[in-house]
Amino acid sequence: MTEPSLSQQEFLAKEKQHRLQVKICRSMVFVLLLAVWELCAQLGIIDSFIFSSPIKIWGCFLKMAEDGTIFFHTGVTLLETLISFFLVVLIGVAAAVALWASRGLSEVLEPYLVMLNSLPKSALAPLLIVWLGNNMKTVIVAAVSVAVFGSILTLHTGFMQTDPDKIRLIRSLGGTKRDILTKVLIPSSIPLIVSNMKVNVGLCLVGVIIGEFLSARAGLGYLIIYASQVFKMDLLVMSIVILCILSTVLYQVIAESEKRFLQKHR
Amino acid sequence: MKSKLEVKDLCYSYHTLEGETQALSNISFNVKEGEFFVIVGPSGCGKSTLLSLLCGLIEPESGTIAIDGVPGKDSHAVMGYMLQRDHLFEWRTIFDNVSLGLEINHRLDEGSRKELDHMLDTYGLLQFRDAKPAQLSGGMRQRAALIRTLALKPDILLLDEPFSALDYQTRLEVCDDISSIIRTQKKTAILITHDLSEAISVADRILVLSSRPGSVKNVIPVPFSDQCIRPLQRRNAPEFTMYFNQIWKELRDHD
Numbered sequence: 001m002t003e004p005s006l007s008q009q010e011f012l013a014k015e016k017q018h019r020l021q022v023k024i025c026r027s028m029v030f031v032l033l034l035a036v037w038e039l040c041a042q043l044g045i046i047d048s049f050i051f052s053s054p055i056k057i058w059g060c061f062l063k064m065a066e067d068g069t070i071f072f073h074t075g076v077t078l079l080e081t082l083i084s085f086f087l088v089v090l091i092g093v094a095a096a097v098a099l100w101a102s103r104g105l106s107e108v109l110e111p112y113l114v115m116l117n118s119l120p121k122s123a124l125a126p127l128l129i130v131w132l133g134n135n136m137k138t139v140i141v142a143a144v145s146v147a148v149f150g151s152i153l154t155l156h157t158g159f160m161q162t163d164p165d166k167i168r169l170i171r172s173l174g175g176t177k178r179d180i181l182t183k184v185l186i187p188s189s190i191p192l193i194v195s196n197m198k199v200n201v202g203l204c205l206v207g208v209i210i211g212e213f214l215s216a217r218a219g220l221g222y223l224i225i226y227a228s229q230v231f232k233m234d235l236l237v238m239s240i241v242i243l244c245i246l247s248t249v250l251y252q253v254i255a256e257s258e259k260r261f262l263q264k265h266r
Numbered sequence: 267m268k269s270k271l272e273v274k275d276l277c278y279s280y281h282t283l284e285g286e287t288q289a290l291s292n293i294s295f296n297v298k299e300g301e302f303f304v305i306v307g308p309s310g311c312g313k314s315t316l317l318s319l320l321c322g323l324i325e326p327e328s329g330t331i332a333i334d335g336v337p338g339k340d341s342h343a344v345m346g347y348m349l350q351r352d353h354l355f356e357w358r359t360i361f362d363n364v365s366l367g368l369e370i371n372h373r374l375d376e377g378s379r380k381e382l383d384h385m386l387d388t389y390g391l392l393q394f395r396d397a398k399p400a401q402l403s404g405g406m407r408q409r410a411a412l413i414r415t416l417a418l419k420p421d422i423l424l425l426d427e428p429f430s431a432l433d434y435q436t437r438l439e440v441c442d443d444i445s446s447i448i449r450t451q452k453k454t455a456i457l458i459t460h461d462l463s464e465a466i467s468v469a470d471r472i473l474v475l476s477s478r479p480g481s482v483k484n485v486i487p488v489p490f491s492d493q494c495i496r497p498l499q500r501r502n503a504p505e506f507t508m509y510f511n512q513i514w515k516e517l518r519d520h521d
Contacts, residue, residue, distance in 0.1 A: 165349055172321050172347035173367040173418065183366070187357045 052233040057241065060234040074242055077208055077219040080136060081250065084143035085204045089197060091144070092151035099152070100159040100185070101177065117149040122210050129215045138215045143207030147200045154199075158192040159185055194258045201250045209243070220246075269335075270454045271297040271320070271422060276329035278315055288479035289315045293329070295473055295485060297422075297454060302445070304465040305458045307475030308517065313458040316480070317424045320456065321345045333421065346420030348428045352411035354399035360410055361386070361395045367418040378417070385413050389447065404432045405440045412444055416451070423448060423455040429464065441468065442497045449495070462517075466509045467497035474516045484516050 004012070034054045040046045041053035048056065064070035099106035125142050132138045166184045175183070212221025220239045227236035276293040279286050289312035297303045307313055318324045320331060322338060322345065331338035354363045365382055368374040386392045389409050391402075399407055408428060415423065428444065429437045445468040448455050459465050465472050466488055474483040488509050490500055500506060 163353075165351065166353050166355075168318075168323065169347075169349060169353050170366075170370065171323055172345070172349075173370050173414075175370040179370050183370070184355070187355065190357075 049231075050233060052237045056234045057238045060238050064235075064238075070238075070242070073219055073223050073239075074246065076136075076216075077205075077212065077221065077243075078246065080139050080143065080208045080211070080219065081201070081204050081246075084140045084147070084207060085197075085201050087140070087144050088147045088151055088200050088204060089193075091148050092155055092196070092200070093193060095148075095152045096155035096159055097181065097185075099156045101181070106156065113149055113153055117153055121146045121207065125210055125214045128211075134215045134217075136216070139208055139211030139219070142211035142214075143204045146207030146210070147203035150203070151196055151200055154196050155189070155193065158189055158196075162188060190261070191258075194254070194261065198251060198254050198258070201254055202247060205243075205247050205250070269296040270299045270301070270333065271456075272330075272332040272335070273320075274330045274332075276316075276319065276331065277327045278312070278319060278324070279327055280315075290319075291479040291481045293480065293482055295482060297456060300452050300454055302448065302468055302470045303454075303456045303473065304469035304471070305456065305473045305475060306460065306462060306465045306513065306517070307458075307480060308477045309460055311475045311477050312480035313460075313475065314426055316475075317347070317426050317456070317458060320422075321347045321424055343421040344418050346415040346418060346423045348411060348415050348423065348425045350427045351431045352399075352407040354402075354407055354410055354414075356399055359396045359398060360391060360402070363399065364410055364413045364417055366414055371418065382413070382417060385416065389413060404436050405443065408432065408440050409443065409447075412447065416453075421454065423453050425455060425457040427459050428457075430459070430461075437464075438498065445497055462510055462513055463501065463506075464497075466506060466513070467500045472509075472513060474513060486513060486516070 037051075038054045041048040041051065041056075061070065099109065121142065124145055125138070128138045128141055128145075132141060162185055166188070167180050170180050170184055208219070209221040209224075212219040213225050216222040220243050223239040224236055227233070227239065273296070274294050276290055277288070278290045279288045293316065295303075305313055305316065315324075319326050320338075333341045333343040336343070354360075355366070358366070361382065362369075364386065365374055365379070368378050368382075383392065383395070386395055389412075391406060391410060391413070394402060394406065394410075399410070402410065411428070429441050432440055441464060457465070457468065469488050471485055471487045473485045475481070476483050486509070488505075490503055490505055
């Protein structure tokens, strides 16, 4: 390797400096926000009983970490989210393939899918409790119902846009509809499926929290509802903070695997 | 020489809710064994429809297609279809792309793998065997697409403007390249194009189609002296301009 030119070195140095600045500013915003919040609570500008404060939240976390309850509730929410996420991906891809394979089926079901997709799924949750009981099943079904219809519609639209010439190619080589599915449709739709997964994981989390609000004895959604009812604001805000972290981590995991996949296949 | 392909009174129409569009009307022609047959015509004259019919992707409304005297439906002849763009799959390596046809027909084994490697070697692609299509130039991609088509050992090659997506210089080179490969393999080939110079530079005979609905205007033989076989040599031959003017007139007449 030869030494990069002077102007290239200058460019790299500038770029590096810029990135460093962004990082510093990001952390500053975070620290400043916490500091102002804590200070206002300490000075009595805001009522820490209602608004809580960073130190109280941290204390609450330490206490619950000690007896492990917070990990239990986080684990329950994570488990429910992952199960419903995998179900959504599975059902979404399978249903979209079925709709792609049969023009008649997709035309018959289209209005129903559109209706179910635009229906606010939180309205279904009370119905699900009656049908399925006050348990994890209800939470998972609620989460699946939030994400699955949009997923089917998005994937089906994507599948229908597969290059018709690539389908012609497979047919001219003597391929059947099955060959079109396995050799063109699925491989060419992987980027779409993965980007759809990024949306789904967030929606599943929404669905899980809705489900837990209404019918659960464990999970972060349950903690939030419980805390608001007994006015434990530290617990409530802490649950929300953990939810923030959880959703970011889940999103990043999929984004990272998407990046790795694209690198491997480019 | 006997007819490899016999097309008789072929008609085809497209149907939509808005109405019927006749694409081809009463097309009849013969292609001889080992012949390089070119179909030219204005755009929208149903050239691609004709190839789809020959390939068996769609059924004719009336008329017959016979290969070696056997009706198209009962024939076991293999048609090799080359599309306008190479359509190599970006997620497969070059080898996995050229073996696609064999894979679909469940004929990929030790022997056919070796044969494919040999073909890749012959056409200068062996070093790109495990590369992705994105790493190849336009000409190399088109050559890979040809190997993919030839791998099934087709009786007749159908070429649907296979050079039209390339830039002019590459186009001349690839046309030279591909037509030489087809000639040395002594394949029967049918090429459709709207480029007259390209047609004259590769063809044994040229069929001129009228605009929609496509019908046969004329079939013109374009013999060249023996030393002018390669397309690039043909373009410089004295006969070239003569044929060009003849076919140009044919296309322009009674439009």
